[in-house]
Amino acid sequence: MITENSVRKLIREEIKRHFKRLLLEGGNVFSDVNSVVPSEHLDATIKKSLVDAGLKKLKYTIIGNYKKPFLGDIDIAVDVSVMAKIMKFNGEATEFWGELDKFLGRTKIKDHKINKGLKQAHFITPLVDKSGTQLNAVDKDGNDLGDPGYVQIDVMIGDLEFMKKALSASDYRSKYKAVYRNLLIADIFSQTILKTKDPDVKRKFQMNWKNGVELVDFTTNEKGKRVKLKIRKVIGDMDKLAKFLFGSKRTFKDIDSFEKLYKLMKSKDFLFKKLNRKIFDAYKTTLTRYKFPIPKEL
Known part of the structure; x- marks a missing residue:
């Protein structure tokens, strides 16, 4: 005989199974x-x-x-x-x-x-x-x-002090989560390849979200893969990162959302403004790879 209590128990068990499945799909x-x-x-x-x-x-x-x-x-x-x-x-x-x-x-x-x-x-x-x-x-x-x-x-x-800001939530007024801001910052650096005295060795910046901005010397092997030769930390503070990219008057507060960062990248103050097309193309590719909707601003 099906009672009200047995129905409630079945519903509760189904809720638990469904909830557990959602949790596991979310990355647990x-x-x-x-x-x-x-x-x-x-x-x-x-x-x-x-x-x-x-x-x-x-x-x-x-x-x-x-x-x-x-x-x-x-x-x-x-x-x-x-x-x-x-x-x-x-x-x-x-x-x-x-x-x-x-x-x-x-x-x-x-x-x-x-x-x-x-x-x-x-x-x-x-x-x-x-x-x-x-x-x-x-x-x-x-x-x-x-x-x-x-x-x-x-x-x-x-580096706890670095992560406090680097991994913080986006400005509360933003339409986009912090991941949009951080992926764009990462792609700014992914498109900046510098030359060294050795023609076989290139240099680039990379974001290490646990430690800071790093300068990496690398070469390319016969299979076309990059081989990192030397890594050193050059910026360990998000306020200094903002100053590096946009000038001495800027702090992390000026780039703590996708909207703020994107706006400053289109200004004359952006250090790598000439690379914007490459950066935004790379950013769209990154968002697509992670299955994030591309912001309308782009």
């Missing part, structure tokens, strides 16, 4: 993730993850728009040098990620994964309130899903 790397984070429990949940990961003293900045009532993507930025001190790591930079993996494996964190290429770690952690009590999973509308909640924390590891 753990199959146990089953909840968003209500904003009032955001800091408590992040701090719980860091305590369990043996990183209680690690300062962090929340990246992106964290003022929404329910958050599905939780990104925090932390400083690699402070993390290394907590780990008591004194080895070579190339050894850091392997040692971090071992360090986290000895802690109470429910599960973790390391993405060396993106310079980040992923934690799965209980959804908790300020008292540390685990809460039930909820969906994006705040509906209780009935099971203990687990969420994913993405930890961006690099």
